[in-house]
Amino acid sequence: MAITAQFCQVSKGFNDGDRFHAVLDRVDLTLHQGQTVALTGPSGSGKSTLLNLMAGFELADQGEILLGGQSTRHWQDARWSAFRRLQLGVVFQQFNLLTPLNVRDNIAFPLQLAGLDWDPWCQHLSDKLGLNELLERSVEQLSGGQQQRVAVARALAHRPLLLLADEPTGNLDQQSGLNVMSLLCELAAEAGSTVLMVTHSSECAAFMHSHWQLKQGQLLELASRDAVEG
Numbered sequence: 001m002a003i004t005a006q007f008c009q010v011s012k013g014f015n016d017g018d019r020f021h022a023v024l025d026r027v028d029l030t031l032h033q034g035q036t037v038a039l040t041g042p043s044g045s046g047k048s049t050l051l052n053l054m055a056g057f058e059l060a061d062q063g064e065i066l067l068g069g070q071s072t073r074h075w076q077d078a079r080w081s082a083f084r085r086l087q088l089g090v091v092f093q094q095f096n097l098l099t100p101l102n103v104r105d106n107i108a109f110p111l112q113l114a115g116l117d118w119d120p121w122c123q124h125l126s127d128k129l130g131l132n133e134l135l136e137r138s139v140e141q142l143s144g145g146q147q148q149r150v151a152v153a154r155a156l157a158h159r160p161l162l163l164l165a166d167e168p169t170g171n172l173d174q175q176s177g178l179n180v181m182s183l184l185c186e187l188a189a190e191a192g193s194t195v196l197m198v199t200h201s202s203e204c205a206a207f208m209h210s211h212w213q214l215k216q217g218q219l220l221e222l223a224s225r226d227a228v229e230g
Helices: 047-055 078-086 101-113 120-128 146-154 174-191
Strands: 002-017 017-030 038-041 060-065 088-091 162-166 195-200 209-214 218-224
Touching: 002 047, 002 195, 017 047, 017 060, 017 195, 017 209, 017 218, 038 047, 047 060, 047 162, 047 174, 088 146, 101 120, 101 146, 120 146, 120 174, 146 162, 146 174, 174 195
Parallel strands: 038 195, 038 209, 088 162, 162 195
Antiparallel strands: 002 017, 002 060, 209 218
């Protein structure tokens, strides 16, 4: 099965005064196409740092990161920007929707960056996520649950190779959060996207094929299911 993303002995840290703090210590991680992975760990353990490294928002101190089978070691800003525009989807805890745009234009935004328009896949996402009656509405008029569903649709609109989700249900009540998780997993499988999700929720982690914990700079696999859907 094709490998979507791979960390090979990746380390990342920062200086705190005269002391160096290691956030990630020679981390190895392999994500296969269509796999869904939950990443948990104590606050400050480096979960968001790991996502930022995978998205190219931060650069590793040591080791190598491969995306779609290609080493990112010599990628410059333009190459990272192209990857994020064409092959990466992100679901943020704070939604990060574009408030000047309505729901339809928020969902289609990744396509517009690639010179494309609303298509049948976008319509399918809207149908499944219950957004059809909201397409012309300003995102500022939506509830938290509705905004998060728009964020999921936007992240999947261009069928990304990799979907990163940082506490995607952190601002929702439990039932709304579980509904969003179920839809996210179903639609990511249809899109063929690999999912790496940071969460504090064991209920959300249970939706994923694999569950890894990050602690003291090291990754520990807590659970895994062999079958990969998609």
